[in-house]
Amino acid sequence: xxxxxxxxxxxxxxxxxxxxxxxxxxxxxxxxxxxxxxxxxxxxxxxxxxxxxxxxxxxxxxxxxxxxxxxxxxxxxxxxxxxxxxxxxxxxxxxxxxxxxxxxxxxxxxxxxxxxxxxxxxxxxxxxxxxxxxxxxxxxxxxxxxxxxxxxxxxxxxxxxxxxxxxxxxxxxxxxxxxxxxxxxxxxxxxxxxxxxxxxxxxxxxxxxxxxxxxxxxxxxxxxxxxxxxxxxxxxxxxxxxxxxxxxxxxxxxxxxxxxxxxxxxxxxxxxxxxxxxxxxxxxxxxxxxxxxxxxxxxxxxxxxxxx
Numbered sequence: 001x002x003x004x005x006x007x008x009x010x011x012x013x014x015x016x017x018x019x020x021x022x023x024x025x026x027x028x029x030x031x032x033x034x035x036x037x038x039x040x041x042x043x044x045x046x047x048x049x050x051x052x053x054x055x056x057x058x059x060x061x062x063x064x065x066x067x068x069x070x071x072x073x074x075x076x077x078x079x080x081x082x083x084x085x086x087x088x089x090x091x092x093x094x095x096x097x098x099x100x101x102x103x104x105x106x107x108x109x110x111x112x113x114x115x116x117x118x119x120x121x122x123x124x125x126x127x128x129x130x131x132x133x134x135x136x137x138x139x140x141x142x143x144x145x146x147x148x149x150x151x152x153x154x155x156x157x158x159x160x161x162x163x164x165x166x167x168x169x170x171x172x173x174x175x176x177x178x179x180x181x182x183x184x185x186x187x188x189x190x191x192x193x194x195x196x197x198x199x200x201x202x203x204x205x206x207x208x209x210x211x212x213x214x215x216x217x218x219x220x221x222x223x224x225x226x227x228x229x230x231x232x233x234x235x236x237x238x239x240x241x242x243x244x245x246x247x248x249x250x251x252x253x254x255x256x257x258x259x260x261x262x263x264x265x266x267x268x269x270x271x272x273x274x275x276x277x278x279x280x281x282x283x284x285x286x287x288x289x290x291x292x293x294x295x296x297x298x299x300x301x302x303x304x305x306x307x308x
Contacts, residue, residue: 005096009103011044014147017075017127020159021182024078025092026126031072039069045146046071050135068132077126086120127158198289205292207234210282213294217301221264228267228274228300232282235261239286246279267298274300 004010017026033041040047048068056063076098079089090097101121137149164182177183194200211231212219221229232241241254241263251269267275275298282294 027076033070041069050133074125075127089124215298242283244281
């Protein structure tokens, strides 16, 4: 509310900002250009228009640039370790500190000092934008709501790759956790592997796949022109893999007993002869756990004899 902190210089902004690194709420300031009252620039309300400039600007390049009334938005960071008094920025206080400081930073006899004070104040602005209204929005007749143009909640996420350095807003001491460097805690409780649980093992049978499926003459597992290979993945440590053709004839069988979670198949039968293209049934039998059946289709390419 505009009079909550001060009866002058304050307005109400329909939003808030959160520092995603610290989780704290941040101070926000907005502005307007009072020389453009027709663009809502003199009402102390954040209500930008859709006007970029006047007609003269478009015709001659010398007219007024409105930018929607210049309703700038500034988001201020939290800085308790300043270089001087004007670099300070406390935690969220409804904008009270910014309001007080801006009233103190009035033009002084020394322009250099004034500029330095202003620079120190605004150096804490970590993000700035100048939104404009969508020109397709039409203001409803007889509305008294100054924020009629806000049709829904809008969330803007700004992610910055910060360097690994001391980001603490307090004086760093020898007893500070991690010497003031970023320190994170996480838990693997909900994602840790489950062992010796038969129900989990049975459910894991659904993860078994033949890759690729279907096979169209090539897979990423092949290392040469004359090689054919698919991979049966997510297998338990001990299992028997039986591969049948569509008529039920056994084509190939693998007995697996190793911690490796996959089994490669070179698309050959028990007699080391390449299989024909078509549909095949892959049966996995995991003792004490269960069975899994997969339908697999392969279209084999002709043998490449270029190297012979």
